Every structure is written in structure tokens, then in C-alpha cells.
Amino acid sequence: MRINPDTIDRIKQAADIVEVVGDFVSLKKKGANYSACCPFHNEKTPSFNVNPSRQIFKCFGCGAAGDAIKFVMDIDGIGYGEALRYLAAKYNIEIEEEQVTDEEALRQNERESLYIILNFAKNFYVNQLHDTEEGQAIGLSYFRERGFSQETRQKFELGYSLDTWDALSREALAKGFSVDILEKAGLLIHREGSQTAGYDRFRGRVIFPIHNVAGKVIAFGARILKADKHGRGNQPKYLNSPETEVYHKSDVLYGIYQAKNAIRQKEHCYLVEGYTDVISLHQAGIENVVASSGTSLTVEQIRLIGRFTPNITILYDGDVAGVKAALRGLDLVLEEGLNVSVVLFPDGDDPDSFVRKVGAEAFKEHIRKASRDFISFKTEILLQDAGNDPFKLAAVISEVVNSVVKIPDAIKRQVFFHRISEMMKVDEQMLISEGNKLLRKTHTQKQAEKPGRSNIPEGPDELDAGGPGYEMEERALAGDLAQRDTQKPQHNKLRYQEEAFVRLLVLFGSRELEPDITVCQYVLGEIDGIDFQDPVFRHLLTLFRENYARSIVLPTDYFLQHREPEIRDLTIGWLTTKYELSDQWSEKYEIYVPQEADVLDKTAFVNILRLKKVFIEEKMKECLQRAVHAVTEEEQVAVMNEFMFYKGVSMAAAKELGSVIG
Structure with a gap:
């Protein structure tokens, strides 16, 4: 069966992008929009943007973009129909279906x-x-x-x-x-x-x-x-x-659906081992808890928790041997930038038995008193085994330093090196130096695995374990950035101007510059005879021209719902700004900063001028190529006269734009 169009429209109207995305990641208000770390790729700094007014999302890191339906499809790996059913259930919308053909039924996902x-x-x-x-x-x-x-x-x-x-x-x-x-x-x-x-x-x-x-x-x-x-x-x-x-068991945490809202509200997640641990804690009113279901903790599970909170406390039973084995895998949590703590229970108890024995309040009090940060906890456990054996103590130092350098944040590394120095009574600078050696070694190995890249650090933090001992020259960083720039797709100037022109039409085509004169009417009237080279932009320009000939100006929403994914993604990218101007400028300092919509007449004029200038420069290049292959003197003179005409127009446009040209 297929969902009928009326039902789809009701689902689209009911679905709120902030509510839908908020079910999967922890969103933070940022001006008029919301931001978060992207759930589709690993990142430490939020680049995922949700725009409630346009009902769209956009990640500036990986490029993921779309509406509420697309988000559900991508986050859950499901088809369009199943995403609609999920949203219909969320908003209590009764689904009306239509009969499908046998062929369509066979193609069901x-x-x-x-x-x-x-x-x-x-x-x-x-x-x-x-x-x-x-x-x-x-x-x-x-x-x-x-x-x-x-x-x-x-x-x-x-x-x-x-x-x-x-x-x-x-x-x-x-x-x-x-x-x-x-x-x-x-x-x-x-x-x-x-x-x-x-x-x-x-x-x-x-x-x-x-x-x-x-x-x-x-x-x-x-x-x-x-x-x-x-x-x-x-x-x-x-x-x-x-x-x-x-x-895929490595991607799943038991209880995450029941716990996600509590994790987001408490800004903390408890991690246990078994199903009954999770259920018993929920029964006791501790709902921000999930389980790894007996499997070793994986990077995917850690990132799943990281969608909702950076703070995680792992609850272990009193089996010290089991704890020691588990400690080896917790470096993954540090590597993902989460703040991890550990709590042990008395021998013979696990979270399930302990909460049933002592009750919810005593359980919470035990967590408050017994919680230790992972690094300090690991150091204590390893020191108990090492005793006074100097060789074992040296091994403990190496293992703990190896854990600290997994932490991405340099300030946190510095704090832990200082604490370990006091606990183990060793020189702090020595720990930092050892950490720097490990970081450099790790960096060299990573670079060796990436063919075609030089062994240049990506930034000062990468090789600084939290203190002095390693500095990077600016010229090395500049060289690396230059190399990265060469790896990006290169576009000629004409394509950039075509994009700027089409963007103006898509976002502001129906806006009026003057009474009864829209942006679309004005800019299309100024570029007669100009066709675009880029196929997508040429298609968009044709859409505007054909519809305007029928007195129709296509609205932005038409392109947000376009059947071509590339056009939808371009529109979302144009609508979404990575940075927003703080309200403080106008509210506190009374500084008025005009928005693009406020100066559309100037923007439209400049875009037209720049497009024509670059278009003419392409004509000049063609003239020079024809001049090289000209056979007769008359041909050469005619071509050069044409070139000089274009040159004059280009210089006039440059003067109008305030450009400096040679």
C-alpha cells in the first residue's frame, strides 16, 4: 500500500524539524536557529544547523541537508514511506493508503x-x-x-x-x-x-x-x-x-529510546552492562541509563551517547578482574572527547541488585560519593597491582600517559598530567614530554596511512600534550593549508558568478524591489543573451525564464521540495548561514547592520554587473584564442577590435564595481 498525497501533506505540515531532530540529538539554541554536533559524521565542534523557520537542517561539515522526512530517513537508514509512517505515528496522524501495483509491491524496501x-x-x-x-x-x-x-x-x-x-x-x-x-x-x-x-x-x-x-x-x-x-x-x-x-549490535545501546530524553535533560548518561540493570534503574526513577548488552563498548555506541550528552558514568559491579579488563577499552571514550567517570559497587552487587537492596535515594548517594574520573580511577587500580616494583611502576606510567593523550582537549590533558604527577609522585614535565612523544608518533603513523599528504600537523593542539615541549612553525601550517586547498574542487570565476545569480533568484526572486517590480523581473531583464555553462544553474535559470514568461515567479519553497536532490541541497545550503549576527549589536549597542534582504536593489545590481564582467572576460579569452589562429591580417584586426570592445566594457564594469585591474 502507498500513502496518499493528502496524508503526506498533513504529515509535512505537522512535523516540526526541531522536535524531530531533537529526538535524536541534543540541540542548543543559537540565535534564531539551533545547533548540535552532527549525528552523521564524527565531530567535536558543532557544525549541524537546524532552521525552524524554514524547517530544514544543514551540516557544514559533511554536507548532509534536508527536511524532517529526510532527517528520519538518513538517521534511521529507512525509506521514504517508512519515514512518513514514523512521523505519522509521532504526530498521531491516521494514514490513508492507496493500492499499489504488483511491481511496486515487489520493490518494497x-x-x-x-x-x-x-x-x-x-x-x-x-x-x-x-x-x-x-x-x-x-x-x-x-x-x-x-x-x-x-x-x-x-x-x-x-x-x-x-x-x-x-x-x-x-x-x-x-x-x-x-x-x-x-x-x-x-x-x-x-x-x-x-x-x-x-x-x-x-x-x-x-x-x-x-x-x-x-x-x-x-x-x-x-x-x-x-x-x-x-x-x-x-x-x-x-x-x-x-x-x-x-x-548491528556494535551500533546499538539497550534502552537508548527510553533514556534519550532523560539523558538530554540531566546532561548525563549512566552506562551499565545488562538489560535488567537498565530496567531496575528506570523502575527506581533513574532513567538516564543505557546498556552495552554484554558487548565490549564500541566507538559507534560512544558516539550514540555523545549525540545527547558529553558526560558519561560507567557503573561496574565489584568484580575487580572484570573492571581491569574493561579499563582497556575505555580509552575509546576519551578519544571521542567525552567526560568519563567510573563507579564501583560492593563485591557481589551489580546496579540491578544494589538498587533493589538499598533503594533509589541510597543508590544515588552512592553514585555521588563513589564516582571517580576515569584517569584517576585507572591510575589507582594499576598502582595497587604495581606495588613498589619499579618496572611495574614504569609500565603504569606509560599506560596512564597513553590514556591521557587520547583526550582531544589540550587543557584537560594538562589538568590530568598535573593530577597524575601528584598521585604517582613523578615530574609533571616528564609526563608531558612522554605524552608529546606519543602524539608525534601517532600523528606520523596517521600521515603514513594517507598517501599524498605531507607529515605536517593539522594544528598546534595535535602535537601539544598540554604543556611546553613542541611548537609548530607557521610556515609549515601555511604549507599544509595550501596543500589542502589544492585538494578541493576548483571552479572558474564564471561558475561562482552563475551560482551567486541563481541563488539570488531562488531566495529572493519574488521580493519586490519597487512596486510591481520583482527581483526576478529585474535581473532576468538585464541578462538577455547570456546562458550559463554549469548544467544545474542553467537548468534553474531556464525554470525561472519559462515560468516568468507565464507570469509565474517560482517561490523558494518550490526548490526546497524539488524532486532533484542536488537542487534541494543547493537551496538548503543557500538558506543556511554558518554564523549569525548577535542580537547584542542592535539591542545593546544600537548598531544597525543591514541584512541581505534590506539591500536587495544594490545586491541585484552588483550581481548582474559581476556576472556580465566575468561573461565578457570569457569572451575576451575566446578572442585571444581566435587571434592566434587567424590566417589573414583582416581577420586578426577584426578579432582584436572585438577584443578591445569587450575590454572597454570590462573596464567600465570594473570601475563601476570599484575593482582594481591591471
């Missing part, structure tokens, strides 16, 4: 089919928990013993899978789902050579649905509760969905 079958399975497991004797006797009893209320069970959509071979798959096949999609979703295990479809992956287990940031079910975790009735004692306690088209 496989990812959308996976989301549908996984949601079906979730609902099936929830029903089995509440509506069957087995589910109530085993699954519901287990959840009640752990203290999970009905509200909590509903919040996390907990369920139960019957201890039969094919309860889910039989129900799904009866509802019209295919064996192929069940297998691709990880719900069915195919039995080679069998006459049957196969058997359910999850049997006789309580079910923990795993949601993505948007709230869609993408996988399941399942815990066995009773002995295997078939006598096989090798069943794992926990069983998870396999990797699928929509589920």
Missing part, C-alpha cells in the same frame, strides 16, 4: 519489511506473556519477582516466548509473512533438508525487545528461566538476535 515483522514478533511475545498460562506462570512471575511493575513492563515492551518449536513462525505464516523475511529478521532458524519451514530462535524465554533511537524494534534479547525439558544442558542463559539488515 526490505528494511521496512523487517521492521514490520519485528514489530509483529514483539506484539506476539507481549501477548504470550499476558494471555497464556505458561507466560503468566513463568515469564510474568519472573518479572514480578524482580519488582518490574506493569508500567515498567509496558515501557520496555517485555514479553515471553512459549517453549514450543514454532509458535511464532506458525502465527506469522498464517498472517501472510514469508519464511524468507522471518529468517532474515533472525526470528526463524532454517533446518537444512527439513520439510518444515524451520524452528523459532527464541523458545521458553523471557523477551527483551531492543529498540533503536526512533523506538522501532530491531532485535531481541532472551533469557532462559527453566531447565531444558529435552535434556540438553548447553543452552546459553542469554540469547540475542543475529546481525541483520536493521540490527
